[in-house]
Amino acid sequence: MKPNKKRFEVMENESLADCLDRMKKEGYQVVKRFEKPVFQEVKSGGNTTIQPIGRQVFFEGRRIDS
Template structure:
């Protein structure tokens, strides 16, 4: 059974390409098993109502230890 530390999330940093993130994962001994795009929201008030507006997306890789 895999240990709890065998999984890790890697987020593509602001000034990093997807390829650079994948290289960083490989250097740390991980391989990607899933890619997810998570929206980042900003809360705004419009006409007295709070509205959540997406402003960008974050790319996250779920990885396992090789």
């Protein structure tokens, strides 16, 4: 038996539409979207700064009942 909820991550070389298609093929529909920023420490001289370099996108899916 498959779980009722599952989290899907949009992979690096995958579009949002590709991830949504993958969810649908596995039998899930979107209930929530999450975005998580990705940061990198940059050292210049004696200072360290944190700069955003990207984001991770996740979808929470709920099982589609047939």
